[in-house]
Amino acid sequence: MSNSILVINVKSTVNVRYDVKDTLKSLRISKRFAANIIPNNPISQGMLYQAKHHIAWSIIDHKLITKILKLRIKFGSKKISDELIKSIGYKDIETLSKDIEKGDFTLKKIDNLKPHISFPPPKGGFKRSTRRLYTQGGILGENPDLTNIVERMLINI
Numbered sequence: 001m002s003n004s005i006l007v008i009n010v011k012s013t014v015n016v017r018y019d020v021k022d023t024l025k026s027l028r029i030s031k032r033f034a035a036n037i038i039p040n041n042p043i044s045q046g047m048l049y050q051a052k053h054h055i056a057w058s059i060i061d062h063k064l065i066t067k068i069l070k071l072r073i074k075f076g077s078k079k080i081s082d083e084l085i086k087s088i089g090y091k092d093i094e095t096l097s098k099d100i101e102k103g104d105f106t107l108k109k110i111d112n113l114k115p116h117i118s119f120p121p122p123k124g125g126f127k128r129s130t131r132r133l134y135t136q137g138g139i140l141g142e143n144p145d146l147t148n149i150v151e152r153m154l155i156n157i
Helices: 018-026 042-050 062-071 082-088 093-102 146-155
Strands: 004-009 034-039 055-059 129-133 138-142
Touching: 004 042, 004 093, 004 146, 018 042, 034 062, 055 146, 062 093, 062 146, 082 093
Parallel strands: 055 138, 129 138
Antiparallel strands: 004 034, 004 055
């Protein structure tokens, strides 16, 4: 079972309550289409439910983590490389992504890493409303279809 959650900020932070804005800063997703991989624990769940009308989240598997690490994670101005992975103590990106999935390692432990993952909008747009929760026919809140949306975001790269 995965112990990590992918969180994406779907809306902008204009006219957002200050406590929600602080929560988005704590999650390190204060910009639109910014994402982060966080551990699945009660503290994170509380932050997610507080900002549920601005973000979408889902459990993430190591295959998608590997794809995100290869395509979107930047170390300084360069993409993540095997030398950086070896300097952390992992032999390749696959083992790092499995540890991130289990919750044993987080991206904020790497120095000089960009504080968030930025995605472009999904190719073909959103198929559901970006103003409603998933249970009401939208994409916000806990969204099991978020992995498909992220796959469409990664196509644009």
